[in-house]
Amino acid sequence: MTTSTVAQTALGVRAENLTVRFGGVPALDRLDLRLAPGKIHGLLGRNGSGKSTLAAVLAGFRQPDDGRVLIDGAGLGTPMPPYENAVVTSRVCLIRESGDLVDSAPVRQVLGLAASLRPYWDAELAAELLDRFEVPAGKRISKLSRGKRSALGVVLGLASRAPLTIFDETYLGMDVPSRNVFYDALLADYAEVPRTIVLSTHLVSEVSTLLEEVVILDNGRLVTQSPVDALRGRGAAMVGPAALVDKFAADFTVLAEERLGGTKSVTVLGDLDPALRAEAAASGLEIGLVGLQDLFVHLTAPAPKGDRR
């Protein structure tokens, strides 16, 4: 994958102080964020964390109440906001679980519409994927099962070959074999046409290997943004006598703690170098690694009372 092809086919994102409120309640709260072009980003967060609102703003479906979003690259010239800007929105494809499809239209007609709206539409790919997901082209949208509807969303998202493609929990309606077909098709087509992909989900473990970067949202705010591989091995659980645990945990961000009599267990975020591990082990502290899914749960768990990280 060369930089020149990425520049042609991928869009970057810059959100500054981005705020969206629903009835005065912030769904996105002063969010600062950058998405590098040409990567597969995971947008992770619990239900209600602001993932879908962010996706809708990026696709120009919604205007920010405060702050701004700029989309950059892929022949746009200057960075521009997506809202009411056809040059940007034709290049940004958001696939939502609802599908945003006209119920009475047959599948074939939906594809025809996408072909006319999407500058990089690949009809051959669309036909091939429709086949693989066994979505009947002649059927009306209203007659499709939830799984087939989701699959059609995936077909539209991939065949659009949009320089910024966002799948917002699209694949939740699909069964496991179909989701695997989706993951395989996504990787194959991404290898062929590198572009910016955002996968929004709360099922971290299933998609984590597909991702290069993760953005974790909680309560409309950014918890962390990092290469996904850097998060693996960054969480650790320490168990031992309370005083000893406190001593070693002092240098780290403590995500969770539990106490049982004189024994304490904490989950920390940070890089534990081998020297520290050896010292901890020698003094009788048990250290275990925490997997990505557990780390995600801790990062987005409600904070203890009166103590917000």
Place this chain on the structure above:
Amino acid sequence: MFDERSPIYLQIADQIKNDIVSGALAEDEQVMSTNQYAAFYRINPATAAKGFAQLVDEGVLYKKRGIGMFVSPNARDLLRTGRREGFFADVVDPMIREAKALGVPLRDVVQHIREYGDA
């Protein structure tokens, strides 16, 4: 397939090293391309590329421009020598500690090693 608790690029590198040490991958044999590897194991191509780059840095793989990546002619020796150095400290010593903790006499361990090794 992959463990969620350590970086995947390191796990990829380790897996390929294991294949070289066991002989499953021969010297001067071409390895999968990053995209093939990514598709096969269903992982991000950039992650696969990072694992391969690490192996090139360590001299385990080498690149032929426009063709692909190959196992270095001395890769197996290189890896075996490296692992031999740590063999007693990493593999044998923990076994002896465990045997002692469990009260398994060392002569039983030695006998088992002889029998298993000859089998």
